[in-house]
Amino acid sequence: xxxxxxxxxxxxxxxxxxxxxxxxxxxxxxxxxxxxxxxxxxxxxxxxxxxxxxxxxxxxxxxxxxxxxxxxxxxxxxxxxxxxxxxxxxxxxxxxxxxxxxxxxxxxxxxxxxxxxxxxxxxxxxxxxxxxxxxxxxxxxxxxxxxxxxxxxxxxxxxxxxxxxxxxxxxxxxxxxxxxxxxxxxxxxxxxxxxxxxxxxxxxxxxxxxxxxxxxxxxxxxxxxxxxxxxxxxxxxxxxxxxxxxxxxxxxxxxxxxxxxxxxxxxxxxxxxxxxxxxxxxxxxxxxxxxxx
Amino acid sequence: xxxxxxxxxxxxxxxxxxxxxxxxxxxxxxxxxxxxxxxxxxxxxxxxxxxxxxxxxxxxxxxxxxxxxxxxxxxxxxxxxxxxxxxxxxxxxxxxxxxxxxxxxxxxxxxxxxxxxxxxxxxxxxxxxxxxxxxxxxxxxxxxxxxxxxxxxxxxxxxxxxxxxxxxxxxxxxxxxxxxxxxxxxxxxxxxxxxxxxxxxxxxxxxxxxxxxxxxxxxxxxxxxxxxxxxxxxxxxxxxxxxxxxxxxxxxxxxxxxxxxxxxxxxxxxxxxxxxxxxxxxxxxxxxxxxxxxxxxxxxxxxxxxxxxxxxxxxxxxxxxxxxxxxxxxxxxxxxxxxxxxxxxxxxxxxxxxxxxxxxxxxxxxxxxxxxxxxxxxxxxxxxxxx
Numbered sequence: 001x002x003x004x005x006x007x008x009x010x011x012x013x014x015x016x017x018x019x020x021x022x023x024x025x026x027x028x029x030x031x032x033x034x035x036x037x038x039x040x041x042x043x044x045x046x047x048x049x050x051x052x053x054x055x056x057x058x059x060x061x062x063x064x065x066x067x068x069x070x071x072x073x074x075x076x077x078x079x080x081x082x083x084x085x086x087x088x089x090x091x092x093x094x095x096x097x098x099x100x101x102x103x104x105x106x107x108x109x110x111x112x113x114x115x116x117x118x119x120x121x122x123x124x125x126x127x128x129x130x131x132x133x134x135x136x137x138x139x140x141x142x143x144x145x146x147x148x149x150x151x152x153x154x155x156x157x158x159x160x161x162x163x164x165x166x167x168x169x170x171x172x173x174x175x176x177x178x179x180x181x182x183x184x185x186x187x188x189x190x191x192x193x194x195x196x197x198x199x200x201x202x203x204x205x206x207x208x209x210x211x212x213x214x215x216x217x218x219x220x221x222x223x224x225x226x227x228x229x230x231x232x233x234x235x236x237x238x239x240x241x242x243x244x245x246x247x248x249x250x251x252x253x254x255x256x257x258x259x260x261x262x263x264x265x266x267x268x269x270x271x272x273x274x275x276x277x278x279x280x281x282x283x284x285x286x287x288x289x290x291x292x293x
Numbered sequence: 294x295x296x297x298x299x300x301x302x303x304x305x306x307x308x309x310x311x312x313x314x315x316x317x318x319x320x321x322x323x324x325x326x327x328x329x330x331x332x333x334x335x336x337x338x339x340x341x342x343x344x345x346x347x348x349x350x351x352x353x354x355x356x357x358x359x360x361x362x363x364x365x366x367x368x369x370x371x372x373x374x375x376x377x378x379x380x381x382x383x384x385x386x387x388x389x390x391x392x393x394x395x396x397x398x399x400x401x402x403x404x405x406x407x408x409x410x411x412x413x414x415x416x417x418x419x420x421x422x423x424x425x426x427x428x429x430x431x432x433x434x435x436x437x438x439x440x441x442x443x444x445x446x447x448x449x450x451x452x453x454x455x456x457x458x459x460x461x462x463x464x465x466x467x468x469x470x471x472x473x474x475x476x477x478x479x480x481x482x483x484x485x486x487x488x489x490x491x492x493x494x495x496x497x498x499x500x501x502x503x504x505x506x507x508x509x510x511x512x513x514x515x516x517x518x519x520x521x522x523x524x525x526x527x528x529x530x531x532x533x534x535x536x537x538x539x540x541x542x543x544x545x546x547x548x549x550x551x552x553x554x555x556x557x558x559x560x561x562x563x564x565x566x567x568x569x570x571x572x573x574x575x576x577x578x579x580x581x582x583x584x585x586x587x588x589x590x591x592x593x594x595x596x597x598x599x600x601x602x603x604x605x606x607x608x609x610x611x612x613x614x615x616x617x618x619x620x621x622x623x624x625x626x627x628x629x630x631x632x633x634x635x636x637x638x639x640x641x642x643x644x645x646x647x648x649x650x651x652x653x654x655x656x657x658x659x660x661x662x663x664x665x666x667x668x669x670x671x672x673x674x675x676x677x678x679x680x
Contacts, residue, residue: 005514008539012506116335116376117343118527120559130538135513137540212503213531213559219503257507262497263469 004135009258010251015142015211017250018149022204023227024234024242025156026197032173032237033193035092039099040079042224043106044198048072048205049121049215050114056122065124069202076198077191085187110217118216121209128210145207146247152200153243160239165192173237222266226253229273235286244284325367326359326627328617329394331385331409331420332401336377337501337525340555341606342401344599345423346372348610349398351593356614359621366627368618375400377525379408386412394418395627396617401606403427403444403473410434419620419633423613424572424606426549427476431654436629438636440612440648441572442658444473447548448480450570450661450677451521455546456488460518464494464543466508466532468524471500477523477548485521493517502528505535513541523548530559537563544568554600557669565668570661573605573645574673577662583644586611602671605645605662612643 023045030038051071055064083102087095127141160166168189171179180186208223209215230249234241249269256265276283330349333342350370358365371392373385382405389397390412397413397420400406406425413420414436422430422439426447431437455463463485467478475497482492493515496508509532512520520543522532529551536545544566551569560567578584586608591601616639621627624635640649648656660678664671 002514005510008510008513009507012504012510016504111335115339117339118337120530120555123561128538130540132540135540137538139538213534214503214527216501216527218501222501254504254507257498258511260496260511262499262502262508266499 002135007136008138009254011136011138011142013251013254014247015138015145015250016254017247018145018147019204019208019211019246020223020227020230020250021149021243021246022152022200022207023223024230024246025153025239026201027228027231028234028236028239028242029193029197031231033169033190034084034095036084036095036099037228037236038197039096039224039228040083040102040106041197041201042220042222042227043103044072044076044079044220045201045205045208045224046215046217046220047075047106047110048202049209049219050110050119051202052206052209053119053122053215056124061124065206068206069199072202072205073195073199076194076201080190080194085190107217107221114217116217118214121213121215123213124206124210139211141207141210145211148203148207149243149246152203153239156196156200157239159196165189169193226269229269232273232283233276235283238283238285241283241285323367324364325369326361326621327369327371327392327394328353328614329389329392329397329399329418330370330372331375331382331389331397331399331405332372333377333405334372334374336381337527338377338402338550340526340553341424341550341604342375342377344553344604345399345401345606345610347594347597347599348423348590348604348607349614351590351607352611352614354593355589356618359618361621361627362625375402375405375409377402377405379404382406382408383412385409390416390418395629396421396620396632398423398610398613398617400425403430403476404471406430406437407472410437413437417629417633419629419636421613421617421620421636423609424549425473427472429472429476435654436633438616438650438654438656440616440643440645440656440658441549441609442661443655444477444548445480446659447570447661448477448482449484450663451546451548451568452481452484452488452490453677454568454570454663455485455519455521455544456490458519458544460544461490462493462515462517462519463490464496464512464515464517464520465492466496466498466505466512466520466522466524468528469497469499471524473548473550474523474525478521481521481523498528503531505532506539509536509539509541512536512543513539517543519544519546521546523550526550526553526555529553529556530564533560533567534563549605552605552664552671554602554671557666557671564666567666568663568674569665569671570663570677571605572658572662573603573608574662574664574676575603575608576673578644579646580642580644582615582642583608586644608644612645612648615641615643616648 026041051068055067083098129140168184230245231242234245253265332346373389375382375385386409403425419436426444465478468474546568552571557564619639620632620636624631663674665674
């Protein structure tokens with residue numbers, strides 16, 4: 001394999017990893033606050049794809065991007081309000097089942113509304129501009145994805161570590177009940193969490209689909225599951241962990257296909273999940289759980 | 294709890310036994326014969342399946358009746374969506390049989406046809422494949438007929454074409470677990486090697502993959518003259534665009550599935566120069582039936598809000614219906630085994646040429662149309678016949 005081929009593979013892998021990282025953060029954030037695995041997250045990502053298709057059909061791209069991001073964020077918050085909030089006092093299992101229900105609902109609803117025939121994802125010209133350096137060639141979005149991911153994560157970390165809302169989020173994730181007693185508006189914090197998660201899923205969706213150009217009601221399922229694995233791998237509840245996990249899975253998957261093992265590329269991701277849960281259930285950067293007596 | 298469960302199960306089983314016998318002809322009302330339409334309307338092949346179904350529906354509109362034993366029967370189409378999925382195909386096949394279909398037409402996509410083939414055979418219901426090109430569909434199955442050419446033929450045609458265009462190095466991309474894609478890919482590779490070319494790279498991808506950059510990067514590294522990538526309509530624009538984005542300039546070729554305007558729509562300028570083989574060309578009607586069909590079907594397409602370009606699979610769907618109808622007529626019966634025997638004797642002039650079956654149940658077709666994408670349109674390039 002020549003140097004330029006290896007470089008090209010790395011570029012593809014990093015770009016895919018960036019999109020995965022953005023989605024994985026959504027899983028990790030919600031888990032950190034609510035101890036809930038939001039199985040509907042992959043479907044939010046898929047719906048963002050459809051929102052983009054429809055908004056770009058009637059608006060120029062800068063407005064379409066804003067519409068997509070806003071609508072997706074709203075949808076995330078509404079899903080929390082409707083499907084998870086009433087179950088806040090219920091056992092954790094009920095709320096998880098509710099999440100699975102929402103996931104199926106969104107899948108089937110979009111099959112009904114948009115049909116299962118793949119829809120072409122519209123092109124945003126400046127994202128699709130092609131750059132060529134020697135033998136390596138890539139569209140702008142491929143390069144933009146990892147950069148944007150890193151920037152967004154830095155902003156997010158700043159938000160969590162430096163603002164009052166961030167402090168409240170940390171407090172809620174440390175101890176739900178105590179935070180409530182200290183006068184933190186739990187419902188607001190949870191809504192903010194879902195808003196951030198869905199916002200990142202929308203951005204991830206635009207980057208991911210611009211590069212892959214076709215949306216079906218099921219296009220969120222596999223990326224969703226993979227990003228869940230990425231979040232577990234990095235230590236669920238830990239944001240840098242989710243980012244590392246996303247990049248790791250994206251790159252390894254690309255390399256496996258590059259080496260001719262496309263049969264095993266999906267299997268690898270789930271094997272990783274099993275191994276990680278067996279060997280180090282808290283993930284790479286996961287907090288050690290101390291049993292409180 | 295357990296007792297209830299067992300009781301419910303028992304009732305369900307008895308119920309299914311009762312319904313299993315219910316597929317016979319209706320006793321009263323106008324006499325009708327049911328033709329099952331076994332097509333994917335959703336899933337990765339949903340687009341192509343719909344086009345083929347349109348051809349069948351149009352044929353039904355033109356020829357709504359058949360004479361059996363001196364009596365006129367209405368032909369009723371029953372459609373079942375096999376969702377481009379081998380498991381769903383089995384369910385769809387069973388539902389067609391239980392709705393009393395005398396003949397079944399379909400399916401677009403060889404994999405689902407193969408999956409359902411045994412069910413048709415076991416239930417003694419003959420099937421007429423319209424565009425499923427994999428040899429396995431009819432091989433060893435007395436109840437499956439097919440009216441299009443086969444993949445070994447199509448692979449050879451494309452390999453011949455590539456060699457004539459001066460290609461010496463080819464890369465092949467196929468879909469894992471898809472009988473059409475891997476079959477056609479292999480036939481192409483074999484023929485290309487036999488003709489003195491070398492296949493420098495064989496890559497595979499998983500169903501529903503949307504990222505082909507890794508395999509395309511590998512292909513780029515060996516710099517082939519042509520890339521042969523038989524795959525579904527959903528996959529095609531992704532492969533074409535990502536290849537061009539990576540700076541691959543090799544000629545991209547594929548089989549019959551790619552003759553679908555949605556590919557040009559989705560791939561845009563990247564689709565220019567893509568070459569494919571197909572069954573039918575509306576600019577060059579081969580028979581009298583064809584000229585009549587082209588005129589009427591164009592209007593039908595517009596009524597159904599489709600492009601005015603006639604897809605080859607629609608023409609095949611139309612021909613498959615005519616074949617099935619002729620089979621019923623010759624058999625003079627609505628019973629499966631009788632129709633099966635009669636189908637072997639069918640000899641008609643269809644839209645895509647003359648249809649007669651060999652002992653395997655395959656139509657004797659020896660001509661393919663090669664088309665190229667030029668200025669956003671499929672342009673007829675030439676016909677190729679291979680012995």
